[in-house]
Amino acid sequence: MVMVVGIGLLFALLVFGLPVALALGMSGALGLYLIGGYQTVVGILAATPLHALSSYEFVAIPMFILMANVIIASGIADDMFNVAKTWVGRTPGGLAHATALTGAAFGAISGSSTAAAATLSATSIPGMIKQGYDPKLAAGVVAISGTLAMLIPPSVAMVLYAILANLSVGKLLIAGIIPGLLVTLTIMLTIAFLVWRDPAAAPAAASYSWMQKIRSLRVAWTFILLFMMVTGVIYIGIATPTEASALGALAAFGLALWRRTPLAAFKRAIIVAVEASCMIAFIIIGAHMFGYYVTMTQATQSLVNFVVGSGMPPWVILVIVLLIYLILGCFMDLIAMLILTVPIVAPLMHQLGYDPIWFAVITIVMAEVGMVTPPLGMNVFVIAKYTRMPVGNVFRGSYPHVIAHLLLVAVLVLFPQLITWLPSTMSN
Known part of the structure; x- marks a missing residue:
């Protein structure tokens, strides 16, 4: 009953629009009060902030966020799009293909999905619209390409999942490389299909000589x-993920200085990084409060024992869990979804014999789908804000990619080695 x-x-608090951090903290505090009284709530509240944020691995999150925002300020993303456009722009749907490649490249040097979506909106959508692309196709490509930053290392989502599930941050980050390429x-391939079905939706762009391609x-x-x-x-083992995040932020700063980035852009990048980091920190503190409450009720262990003892085949349970993630992704922010579900679902999947690294990547891919699925696809709203395009048009442009992603999830489930092989080759 207390649970x-x-x-x-x-x-109820989430439905009424209360911030996730406050909803988690207030719900956890009430539950702890019902279980142990006022002194329990005060004691846990006094110790939780330091305990929740003292993890060495947590430092990687603000560093990756800072790195992403400095990269945006420096204009490096524009260069990546121009390179991709030069090489593939002439092919059918070339600018859309260039957007996907830029999303992958930006994801490989940035851990923020919303930052990637905002950058791609400003970089590639105007070019595609000017070229005569169907706005829905252009917006859908940008929305789904922005999610690659969640999967390809460095990834804030991967770091957070590893902390929540007590996994190796380094191995989980490396595990995202092959799925990210897939x-x-x-x-x-989805772009190619859409262009084959309606060639007028994506006119060919200008062609470039081989000399121009090489120069780019x-x-x-x-x-x-x-x-x-x-x-x-x-991957080589020279640095831990936390050390690598600091190196990446330092390198981004150095490149931004070399490119003579304006001081105002630097200031804005730092402010945005601090705001995002503080938001995640408050959510983690609230989640720890709620986690203590769940632990004291033994709800997680009871759920695991019930599901394992139910007699259902593990694959059926896996499908149900993935469907739950798909539904949650329609209504909930990625960070909140991971914090609420991972402490419960990860032990269950481990008990059923699934590889924890493999399941983590599958979860992130499902979260990608949620970022572009109505009614609360975060990337869709970011793109609508930056382009002033109707939200419905962006969602309509995204749905073919949602279907393609679900097919890819099926492939990753059937062939787990696509995820587990690369981290198994690491030295530690």
């Missing part, structure tokens, strides 16, 4: 440097 009261209050390929690669060294300063050093 029902706490969960009921949590969902997602990029899936986006491009002169700016690619910035992407390679940032990629090696983060993902490269993690």
Whole structure:
């Protein structure tokens, strides 16, 4: 009964629009009060902030967010789009393909999905619209390409999942590389299908000579440097993910200074990074309050025992969990969804014998789908805000990519080695 009261209050507060951090904290505090009284609430509240945020791995989150915002301020993303446009712009749907490739490249040097969506909105949508692209196709490509930053390392979502599930941050980040490439390929194949079905939706762009294509690669060294300063050093074992995040932020700052980024842009990047980091920190503190309450009720262990003892095949349970993630993604922010579900679902999947790294990547891919699924797809609203395009048009442009993503999830479920192989080759 106590568990029902706490969960009921949590969902009621979320429905009424209270910030996730406050909803989690208030629900957890009420539940703790019902279980242990006033002294229990005060004691846990006094210790939780330091305990929740003292994790060494948590430092990687603000560093990756800072890195992403400095990259945006420096204009490096514009260079990446121009390189991709030069190489594939002439092909059918070329600018859309260039957007997908830019999303993958930006994801490889940035951990923020919303930052990626905002940057791609300003970088690629105007070019596609000017070229005569169907606005729905253009917006849908940008919406789904922005989600690649959640999967390809460095990824704030991956770091947070690893902290919540007590997994190796480095191995989980590296595990996202091959699925990230497969997602990029899936986006491009979906674009090719849409253009084949309606060639007028994506007119061909200008062609470039081989000399122009080769010359365009002169700016690619910035992407390679940032990629090696983060993902490269993690895979080789030179640095931990936390150290790599600091190296990446430092490299982004150095490149921004080299490109003579205005001081005002620096200031804005730092402010945005601080705001986002504080938001995540408050959510984590609230989640710890709610987590203590769930632990004291033994609800997680009871649920695991019930499901394991129900006699249902593990694959059926997996499908049900993935469907739940799909539904939650329609209504809930990614960070909130991970914080609410991972402490409960991760032990269940481990008990059923599923590889925790594999399931983490599957969860992130499902979260990608949620970022572009109505009614609360975060990337869709970001794109609508930056382009002043109707939200409905962006959602309509995204749905073919949602279907393609779900097919890819089925492939990753059937062939788990696509996820688990690369991290298994790491030295530690």
